[in-house]
Amino acid sequence: MSRPLHELGVVEARELLQRREVNARELAAAVLRRVEEVEPRVRAYITVTADLALQQAAEADARLARAEGGLLTGVPVCVKDVLCTAGVRTTAGSRILEGFVPPYDAHVYRRLRAEGAVMVGKGNMDEFAMGSSTENSAYFPTRNPWDLDRVPGGSSGGSAASIVAGEALASVGSDTGGSIRQPASLCGLVGLKPTYGRVSRFGLIAFASSLDQVGPFAMTVRDAARMLRVIAGYDPRDSTSIDRPVPDYEAALGDDLRGLRMGVPREYFVEGMEPGVREAVLRAVGMSGELGAVVDREVSLPSTDHALAVYYILAPSEASSNLARYDGVKYGYSFQAGGSMWEEMEQTRGRGFGDEVKRRIMLGTYALSAGYYDAYYLKAQKVRTRIRHEFEAAFERCDVLVAPTSPTVAFPIGSRVDDPLAMYLSDVCTIPVNIAGLPGVSIPCGFSDGLPVGLQVIGRPFDEATVLRVAYALEQALGVAGRRPAL
């Protein structure tokens, strides 16, 4: 082994553990040492659960010794702090959940543990997953390991940066409008948003319930496929989760794309897209042709331009309701120096939420309020139907769609915080996929000015297998996967 342990991939590490060439405690210790070394600069974790990780690693070793290992036994992972973990502080990046210790596990965390994963800590994030840079964390911003003065993307910035920085082998995040794919793109790794309903949302702190979905991050497509297989599946506690078998995604991976119909929707090459991004994405498209894909550049998704407005009506509306429960009564931050119950509740919420969250609560409250519902919320839901129909039509002629993940590479910290609309535009290529509930993955496809560029592969509902197959073939052919910055 020439590479340090903390740079191992998931499948790779799992094999070494299986062969007892490395044990889980050593691996966890190596990752924790790396955390100590780089965390002061990267700040990917809100909470590092070192003792728990070592304890879980010891259990993993015991399981391995009994030859009872699961798909992830002994693999150190980062869990976005939006997923509840029993007995471990869970904040969703918000001051209002300061000190909140849930008495229950998110379904996804339960699945990870059932397959033996070891939790290193809780990943930093934009408060309540609202943001595209992780600058909206109430605690501190996470930095992009490729350039510490730039953002890692968001909202799952901690989950993305932790892996690239060697502070975890894989992670889980959540994606409401691009919160997995965009940071994957900006940090140069693989991030997948599954079909809505593929992964249970139970225990995922809600942002926008009809758009939220949990998904994996990893350095490689194969590792992401392994992670997805673990977390996907029906959960009766989530009424929107679908009872469908989970395929062996790894088995579906292959090197060529013969016969695959690949659409390149022109609307995704938006105004303001950086030339370096366009170039890297088009190179990947060209490569797809060489791998045997039939590339269709005529496919069109005309309502793409409206997706952002639809999203910024629907998501804040749902969020305004989802975040109503944070009132200082049952848990979390509570302002107690008020003269009345109402004053305390209003001050709790006014002080406990950050600017972006308050902005979206206001926006959503307005969009749902009497007299405006039809013009905003209902109209947005109808345009949502239109966007869905356009995707359905596109998938009649194509098996997958490819597009840039983000129109730009990682931007400097602080450069967009004062302009919410500019920040919202970061997600223009990822949002339509959430609106239609489709699966999408971002893989590294090149570099622009030394910063990673992501390619997005979008598939039909529940066809993660094809999405991953395309991602894998391109990953193999492009040869940019797995690169890490010097830290």
Next chain:
Amino acid sequence: MTTVATDYEVVIGLEVHAQLLTRSKMFCGCSAEYSAAPPNTHVCPVCLGMPGVLPVINRRAVELTIMTALALDCEIPEQSKFDRKNYHYPDLMKGYQVSQYDLPLSRDGWLTIETEEGERRVGVTRVHLEEDTARLTHVDGPDGSFSLVDVNRSGVPLMEIVSEPDMRSPEEARLYLVKLRQVLRYAGVSLANMEEGNFRCDANVSLRPRGSSSLGVKVEVKNMNSFRSVQRALEYEVERQTRLLDGGEAVVQETRGWVESEGKTVSQRSKEYAHDYRYFPEPDLPPMQVNRELVSRLRAALPELPDEKRRRFEEAYGLTRYEAELLVESRARADYHEAAVAASGLRGDARLQRAKQVANWMLGDMARLQNAQNVDIEAVRIQPEQLGQLVAMVEGGQITGRSAKAVFERMWREGRSPHEIVAEEGLAQISGVDELRGIVERVIAASDRAVADYRAGKTEAVQFLVGQVMKQTKGRANPGTVRDLLLEILQNG
């Protein structure tokens, strides 16, 4: 200034919230039983509104709501869904209530009430399903006044039954509530007990000049905790609004709370802004498609309802409408009557006769004792077949009506069969002429005055002599036989 008092028509609509008889809560598996449980012991992350947890619909709650709707002759649309009703309050754990807005489980039904002027139909606008809130109790302490939150009730399935503004007096409103409670209990969907809080009522009251078809300004009245307080509150409100209108003042559209201790309603107009519930479809719950087979199955599962049962009692047992009405007041009472009659195995006129007698006992002596001792029909110690036996013994002349009353009282106290009691007390009726002749002769010998009166033509003196014989036999003598015997001896003597 002289004003001519206008004749106003009262317009009342009621909103009733009834808790459903499910074992678990509306959207989580916590026990729905909350009244006897220690605080915050039937609570889980879902009903506590913790972050990230999700609701799952209780099938039984949906079914019970549809059954209620069917009992109220509502339409059951095929499409239904849940919505979020957004508002903040410390008893509302999520900051929104999962309820139903534009696609309720049912709409357009009615309920028949029996007013002095005859039957009237009150329209039922809709019956929908939602979740209850936590319970707040207020305490004052040295460090200020606080509200204590018990989350046990949070998430208990609640059905909202909204009436049309069809009631024309507080009395009609009371009759509607009594009838609705009866139907809910019959259908077995709710305990529907107002005092225990599982049946709650808010009212909308307005007045309009008689003959006008437009609605007046309506006032919502809340905080009524019994049928009596509903009637009193509405009477108060009608009077208050009449006074305002007669005085040339306007009624303000507002919510008023009934203060039982002061016997009046007071404005609850807060300084707060008007409510804006921002309803939108609950994204965590897929919509419901109520298929017709389910509706038929639930319709078939509905028991016979009060109106139907009353009609049947009138026809099958030859009872008056009034008697039938009283007997079907509760399912248990009606069942008791039917069991007592059925135990006889009688047919035809004999059965009608028996049914009438059983009804007389139940609505007479039994009802009197039940009221006096506050005993529900379920707790009455006399078994239905025992009451049947008692009636049979009277009909068959084994005991006298007078003895029967005494036997009934012992049955009430001891729950034993009338045969046992009659045998033990020696109450069997004496009808034998030979047995009675001696007693009659002794009575005549000891009653010179009465005998003289009789001979003087005062025939009512016979009645006194019969009474004397009954006294001697402790009521066991057959009065007819005694009378015949007396006349025979007196006329011959």
Next chain:
Amino acid sequence: MALTRDEVLHIAALARLGLSDDEVARLQGQLSAILDYFERLKSVDTEGLAPTSHSVPLVNVLREDEPHPSLSCEAVLGNAPRHEDGFIKVRKVLE
């Protein structure tokens, strides 16, 4: 679509958000700009389109009416900022 200060205050009251004067002023401008951006949706033809509120075509997802164990009272109160005698405690609600 320019929001007035009163409108911003009204929305904040509905959402129970205590905002400083600065925040109100800032939000007034930001929200107005975002609402302007939303104007573009007006031009989209949605004639005959049903609204989408769920991405998945599920109906009738129901569970059986079976009680499951609840949390312990300690776990219910464990995160509560104020509690007393088994109850969660808040300042008295004045009607």
